[in-house]
Amino acid sequence: MADFIDARTDFDGEEVEGSIAIIGAGAAGITLARELSKANREVILIESGGLELEGDTQALYAGQNLGLPYFNLAACRLRYFGGTTNHWAGYCRANDEVDYMERPEVGLPGWPITHDDLAPYVARAATSLGIADDFFDPAKLIADKGFAVDDLGERQSPILETKVAQIAEDIRLGKNHRDELQANPNVRIFLHANATNINLVPSGNAVDHIAIRTLNGRSFRVRAKRFIIACHAIENARLLLSSNDVAKEGIGNASDHVGRHFMDHIYITASRFYPSASFPKLYDRMVLRKERLNANLGFTDKELQKSGLLQYYLRFIPRFLSETNRSSFENVQAGFFEPGSLQYLRDLAAVATDPIGALKLAYSKRSPGRFVPDHYDLEHRIEQAPNADCRVVLSENTDVLGSRIADLDFKISDYDIDTLARAQELMAREVSALGWGRFQLETIDRSLVESRFLGHYHNIGTTRMASDPTNGVCNSDSQVFGVDNLYMAGSSLFPSAGYSGPTMMLIALSLRLADHIGRVEA
Amino acid sequence: MKTALAAFVALIFPPLGVLLAGLGRAYLFLAVLLTIAAVAIFFLLYAGVGLILYGITGVLMAAAVIFVRKRKK
Incomplete structure (x- = not known):
């Protein structure tokens, strides 16, 4: 050797x-x-x-x-x-066909190769990462885990599509x-x-x-x-x-x-969703994660093209406690084996003001989906449009080696803001029409996005x-x-970021x- | 009535509950010792373990208040 x-x-x-x-x-x-x-x-x-x-x-x-x-x-x-x-x-999912297309209306240049050119290599990459053979069939993945396929957004709406990633x-x-x-x-x-x-x-x-x-x-x-x-x-x-x-x-x-044209998959947390009894649990962020799957709600390729949107997807984060109590709960939990402080006691007192919520949250971490949360926080995720100034x-x-250091001039384009704002409204309208619950929407504009955005290290x-x-x-x-x-x-080769995380695609x-x-x- | 009040105080702060109930020096010594141990563990070793020990001390001392005073009667 x-x-x-x-x-x-x-x-x-x-x-x-x-x-x-x-x-x-x-x-x-x-x-x-x-x-x-x-x-x-x-x-x-x-x-x-x-x-x-x-x-x-x-x-x-x-x-x-x-x-x-x-x-x-x-x-x-x-x-x-x-x-x-x-x-x-470890999140793995293949890009959609639309991700390879030229779409000047949202600033996407298109790839010099097609979905079909790369498909056999995507299959090989998936196999090398231990991803299941049925990688390209989200409905089967969902059904295998015991969820009703009829709950999927695409079965109930012509514009919705469930984007399922497997976690390798x-x-x-x-x-x-x-x-x-x-x-x-x-x-x-x-x-x-x-x-x-x-x-x-x-x-x-x-x-x-x-x-x-x-x-x-x-x-x-x-x-x-x-x-x-x-x-x-x-x-x-x-x-x-x-x-x-x-x-x-x-x-x-x-x-x-x-x-x-530096890009990431940026996201912001904005607005709330109050679920009804018919809201499918599979969209609860925590429910599928224990099955090593991740299902987000997005739009079909056709709808993205028709509405002039970049890839957009919505993630539902269950919340059982208020913002303050949730962070107190996390601190109490995280500090259990650390020497205590007065702040620990204050956090404990904060959690004690809502013991039922705290118990639900603690139990839901072990058995996701057991309780209906008070509400869902909404994470809006997009692919960024390639921007020459970013x-x-x-x-x-x-x-120390004498090489010039690389700095990053990160920017968010008007296409990105426009997609976040319009896609939220479109998604809220469609999901509300399905009777899955009601939205409490915040207005998404540049100042909100720039103050809250995060990325994925992509x-x-x-x-x-x-x-x-x-x-x-x-x-x-x-x-x-x-x-x-x-x-x-x-x-670095990707002309556009597409829906999926980059690792399996690269x-x-x-x-x-x-x-x-x-x-x-x- | 005094028993109930002392038991409640013992839950919150065990040595004071024991003192109020007049259980005697042995109980007081035990309550002070366990309370100091719980607080020391809370600040020096593990916050959660210290809290649990403090809670157990409170429950034990409240039970002792009720049990001992009933027997005295």
């Missing part, structure tokens, strides 16, 4: 050479390394971190939020073997595939090796080598026939933009798309695929336009890229 090579101590050469070099051992990098090595390609896998989280390496992700307050950039992604799958929640269990790709990769003689894995520059040949149409540096001052070069950058959406853009010694505007950036930019400051866009170089960074085979042997991998794209490279090399 070959050992991992710690670039700080185990390697003192100036150069390493292989057939294919993959930068980044996250979901995309590990998938590509497994596939390509199985096909007898000689793979070099370069990972910045070690096998566990390390503070000094993670600090290389530090960057400023220049726009709206997005997540801490050093915490929303992970820089060690397995990458961000090390804190992935085997999701720490680093741990899962470590032994397999280590045992494979076709793969050499370098840990603690940071890619700092992509060096092009003088003509600029191919990569010559990638410069690697370690935190203890060593450096070497990686040469290969083909290079795949799979470092996460923000870092992918950072590497292309900062490697500007030959292409002054950055690699693949002739049309100024690198780093732009982007990764290089700071003037550098990290970093998408920044090196998007397109059918021609004027509209994106990579072609439909994930190859950077104008650079013959350079490919991108990961959710694994599907990585499988497709592995097949493409296999065909080209054959």
